Amino acid sequence: MLKARQILVRTIALSVSAAALAGCGQRGPLYLPTDPAAAQRATLPETLNPATPRPPAAPASSPASSPTP
Template identity: 70%
Template structure:
C-alpha cells in the first residue's frame, strides 16, 4: 500500500510536469522572423552576455610613412 508521502510526491511531480508542458503559451507553429526589423534585434547569446559577444572592431592599419 502506498504511503501518503509517496502519493504526495507523485501528485506534485505530475502537476509540475503538466505545468512545464503547458507553460510556454506559444500558439501556432514556431517560425524564424524574416522581417528587416528582426535582424536588428539581439540574439540570445548577445542578450545573456553582451560584453562577450559584442562585435569586434577591426584595427586600422598604421599610416604609411613617406620615404
C-alpha cells in the first residue's frame, strides 16, 4: 500500500508536469520575424550581457534567386 507521502509527491509531480505541458510554447509554426521592428530587438547574447557592443543592423534584402544560365 502506498504511503501518504508517496501519494502526495506523485500528485504534485503529476500536477507540475501537466501544467508544464499545458503552458509550453507558442501555438502554430515557428518563424523568424522579418519586419523592421524585429531588427531593433535585442538578441539572446545581448540580453545576457548588455555591455557588449551591438553590431550595425544589416539592410533588408530580397531573397537570393538562382542565376539563370
